[in-house]
Amino acid sequence: MTTASLPIAKRLRAGTYAYLLDTTNPNGIGQRVDKFIAALIVLNLLALVLEHNTLVYAPYSHLFHYFDVISVAIFTVEYLVRLYAAPEDPEFADRRMARLAYIKSPFAIIDLLAILPFYLGAFLSVDLRVLRALRLLRIFKLLRILIPAIREFRELNRGRTLREKVYSLMFVTPTSGKLQHYVDNLIVVWVLISVAGVILESVESINVVFEVEFIVLDVIAVAIFSTEYVLRLYSCVENPSYSNRFTGRLQYAKKPIAIVDLLAILPFFLEIFLHHLFDLRFLRIFRLMRLLKLTRYTQATGTLTKALSREWPVIAASMFIMMLMVVLTASLGYLFEHAAQPDKFENIPISIYWAVITLASVGYGDISPVTPIGRFMTIVMALVGIGIFAVPAAILSSAFNDQLHKDREKMHNELYRFLDDGVLDDTEREKIFEEAKRLHIAEEDVELMIERVRQEHENRQSQPLALVEKNPSVALEEFRRAVSHLNQIVAVADKPQVSALMESGGRTTPQEREMWSYLNQSSQPKNSA
Numbered sequence: 001m002t003t004a005s006l007p008i009a010k011r012l013r014a015g016t017y018a019y020l021l022d023t024t025n026p027n028g029i030g031q032r033v034d035k036f037i038a039a040l041i042v043l044n045l046l047a048l049v050l051e052h053n054t055l056v057y058a059p060y061s062h063l064f065h066y067f068d069v070i071s072v073a074i075f076t077v078e079y080l081v082r083l084y085a086a087p088e089d090p091e092f093a094d095r096r097m098a099r100l101a102y103i104k105s106p107f108a109i110i111d112l113l114a115i116l117p118f119y120l121g122a123f124l125s126v127d128l129r130v131l132r133a134l135r136l137l138r139i140f141k142l143l144r145i146l147i148p149a150i151r152e153f154r155e156l157n158r159g160r161t162l163r164e165k166v167y168s169l170m171f172v173t174p175t176s177g178k179l180q181h182y183v184d185n186l187i188v189v190w191v192l193i194s195v196a197g198v199i200l201e202s203v204e205s206i207n208v209v210f211e212v213e214f215i216v217l218d219v220i221a222v223a224i225f226s227t228e229y230v231l232r233l234y235s236c237v238e239n240p241s242y243s244n245r246f247t248g249r250l251q252y253a254k255k256p257i258a259i260v261d262l263l264a265i266l267p268f269f270l271e272i273f274l275h276h277l278f279d280l281r282f283l284r285i286f287r288l289m290r291l292l293k294l295t296r297y298t299q300a301t302g303t304l305t306k307a308l309s310r311e312w313p314v315i316a317a318s319m320f321i322m323m324l325m326v327v328l329t330a331s332l333g334y335l336f337e338h339a340a341q342p343d344k345f346e347n348i349p350i351s352i353y354w355a356v357i358t359l360a361s362v363g364y365g366d367i368s369p370v371t372p373i374g375r376f377m378t379i380v381m382a383l384v385g386i387g388i389f390a391v392p393a394a395i396l397s398s399a400f401n402d403q404l405h406k407d408r409e410k411m412h413n414e415l416y417r418f419l420d421d422g423v424l425d426d427t428e429r430e431k432i433f434e435e436a437k438r439l440h441i442a443e444e445d446v447e448l449m450i451e452r453v454r455q456e457h458e459n460r461q462s463q464p465l466a467l468v469e470k471n472p473s474v475a476l477e478e479f480r481r482a483v484s485h486l487n488q489i490v491a492v493a494d495k496p497q498v499s500a501l502m503e504s505g506g507r508t509t510p511q512e513r514e515m516w517s518y519l520n521q522s523s524q525p526k527n528s529a
Contacts, residue, residue: 017088020081034145037078044071044138055209072118075138079111107144114138146182153179167235170228172434187228191293194221198287218287222268225290229261257296264290303407307399318391322359325388329381330355336374359385411435415453424450490519 023030086102095101242248330351337345418428
């Protein structure tokens, strides 16, 4: 039965499920809906935490109430839509009473418990503190995303050791699945949260209000980052580059990204265990180094490093000219201005500060010349500095773009190689999209690139036939090339086995067998008379 022949109610229900709830439908918004609901759950948990701070909740209680009403409305609509479309869900489609089966399912119960406290408070006299506690049940709605990913991970890693599973969870491997992606997202989110907490903690008025929250947040962040570091150190030996149990882990621990992971948690433990010996409060600012953990999840720094290493001789030469100009102008500034302003141009090192901000066209104005020759020199320096200080930036920008272009060209060549047989299988497609993600290429652009390469491959295959049809000389050369290729096959092939295959199973036509026999006989050495 076609979709058009179905009753309108059935078509409407099927369309609703396909567009809103089916995460496998590329033309729907199921994945976006799941991400939106997940973000709303996290915001609800944040609101629940802030409600316990009376200094924040009291003046804005009405806003918290409106947010809770909107959230419950969205969760209620989600529950009702899933209930309505349950007969189209593959999990319940075969059930006799699909909607009742959905209502009794664990996910539906969690969805119902997420909104039930609100309606209980509206119609029944219930302690407000109890209702707030029940709202914590909304976090279980995230299981709708996590459980399928956990099942996929278990299936992909069936029969593997614990360490192999941990390695697949912490590093990208063919058996990582979506769960590893969610772990990466969790780390990224907590990096951003912890860094934001460190920044806001430095504002005294905010720190007074959220001092306890900042402490709890930092403890949770350190627990997550410490667990991540230990698991990566434990499982890194699954990588052939670090296969040795001791030296391999030490070698991994010396990698820059592993050092960053360690520095993200080290200030916390140093302050706990050594606070009675030293005043280590200054170490708190080093928690901002957690931001460097994000370099693990982007290849932009790798591209920049390659560009720097390739263009370093030119950049070094331009930096040498910059330093030469700075020292020269600082010395002249000291010579011309020291007598007039001994407090500002006290010595050459202080004059270097003035020279840098002048050549860089920053010009703070805290140190400025007053003599005519000093002012004239400043004008010349400012004009020269526009060009001198722009050279390294231009070189670096050009090198970065060139490196990015080379990486994309490399991916393009890889795509040509994958499509050499005319087929792009799932593994090859996954590699292409992973590389495109690393190079910040949109999925739509990758699809267009794949289609263009496929068309070029088809045109390249059909071009000789078109030339053969129009040009007899080309036809003769193509025929000779084909015969030469057949002779090479006959010369290197196992002739008895190929002949046996030729005669069995109807795999060849009589003409093909006759041609094989002729070429086989032609390749035999002739006896001398």
